[in-house]
Amino acid sequence: MLAGALASSSLPIDATGSGQGSGKESAGGSTISPAGLPEPLFQRRIAGRRLQELSSRELATLVQPDGPGTFRVARASTAADPAVVDVRYTVEVENGLPFGLSDTAAVISSTLRDAKGWSAVLGVSLERVDAGADLRVLVATPMTTDELCSPLATKGRVSCRNGGLVVLNARRWAAGVSHYNGAVPLYRRYLINHEVGHALGQQHAECPGTGEPAPVMQQQTYGLDGCRANAWPSVA
Numbered sequence: 330m331l332a333g334a335l336a337s338s339s340l341p342i343d344a345t346g347s348g349q350g351s352g353k354e355s356a357g358g359s360t361i362s363p364a365g366l367p368e369p370l371f372q373r374r375i376a377g378r379r380l381q382e383l384s385s386r387e388l389a390t391l392v393q394p395d396g397p398g399t400f401r402v403a404r405a406s407t408a409a410d411p412a413v414v415d416v417r418y419t420v421e422v423e424n425g426l427p428f429g430l431s432d433t434a435a436v437i438s439s440t441l442r443d444a445k446g447w448s449a450v451l452g453v454s455l456e457r458v459d460a461g462a463d464l465r466v467l468v469a470t471p472m473t474t475d476e477l478c479s480p481l482a483t484k485g486r487v488s489c490r491n492g493g494l495v496v497l498n499a500r501r502w503a504a505g506v507s508h509y510n511g512a513v514p515l516y517r518r519y520l521i522n523h524e525v526g527h528a529l530g531q532q533h534a535e536c537p538g539t540g541e542p543a544p545v546m547q548q549q550t551y552g553l554d555g556c557r558a559n560a561w562p563s564v565a
């Protein structure tokens with residue numbers, strides 16, 4: 330298990346996925362119905378389109394600065410046995426955000442299961458659950474991120490790990506950063522591995538040299554310092 334006590338959040342959870350602004354899930358892909366979005370903007374940009382069809386720029390326009398502070402929790406397919414699992418985590422998306430819950434959970438879980446990830450590097454097992462978690466992985470609006478990360482200063486721009494919370498800023502999740510050159514899926518994997526790395530006791534690292542792959546614990550959101558973008562703890 331994680332060393333020490335893990336912090337919990339006072340923000341409520343909507344485990345049923347039926348809270349205000351939650352997107353509809355269907356076998357054909359996630360559709361969008363974010364709460365509070367001006368209707369003309371919703372119709373002009375995304376009417377009848379699935380999340381997978383939107384560009385990162387379009388997704389970013391749908392991320393509101395603040396949200397209700399309630400979260401949909403991705404269902405786990407099996408119950409994790411605490412006797413054999415080191416870290417149990419939930420995947421949660423704040424209500425009103427334009428991200429499919431099952432799609433988001435699939436990206437986070439596949440990242441944490443990957444052979445280049447922390448499980449292989451540190452020899453720990455991580456399992457997604459929908460209750461009784463050691464760690465909550467949250468995708469949250471910028472202002473909710475600031476609240477959950479306090480006293481860390483995320484300033485509506487970046488993500489954090491704060492106790493038992495891994496808080497991924499929805500603006501970054503939607504659009505990444507410019508120096509990843511449009512590779513938003515890769516940046517998302519970096520973001521997951523970096524913040525979960527903190528929860529597993531890893532500290533910040535620096536670029537080892539120009540042209541080298543950036544350590545995943547480098548603060549790549551702020552810049553690469555001459556390194557190449559890298560999303561993984563294990564660098565080939």
